[in-house]
Amino acid sequence: MPDTFDAAELKKHNTVESAWVAVDGIIYDVTSFLDDHPGGKKILLRNCGKDASEAFWSYHSEKVLTQHGKPLEIGQLQPGSKL
Numbered sequence: 001m002p003d004t005f006d007a008a009e010l011k012k013h014n015t016v017e018s019a020w021v022a023v024d025g026i027i028y029d030v031t032s033f034l035d036d037h038p039g040g041k042k043i044l045l046r047n048c049g050k051d052a053s054e055a056f057w058s059y060h061s062e063k064v065l066t067q068h069g070k071p072l073e074i075g076q077l078q079p080g081s082k083l
């Protein structure tokens, strides 16, 4: 059973010390990936602490998550949790 985090918890993780981003209900801890992100650290960090599904899909194809997502996955965004 994966961990579930609500939107209030997700929101705390928007810094270089701890950067989480949600895409389609899955939460990714991208802290260690910030410096490696091909699109740059700045845009990724700006989208952390929230559901970035819309921004994510405007820049990536499905294969980005199948190739890079798994090791970064830490849990799920609690369904219906909004700020």
Ligand code: HEM
Pocket: 021, 023, 028, 030, 037, 038, 039, 040, 043, 044, 047, 052, 055, 056, 059, 060, 061, 064, 065, 068, 069, 072
């Ligand atoms: C789980 C989180 C993320 C992962 C694993 C990830 C991974 C990647 C990868 C592998 C690429 C290279 C392009 C490709 O292979 O198609 C890329 C490019 C890019 N990413 Fe991300 N990314 C993430 C989140 C985000 C978010 C939230 C944004 C916010 C808008 C973003 C913006 C971009 C941009 C602008 C590019 C460059 C696109 C281009 O050069 O055309 N990424 N990302």
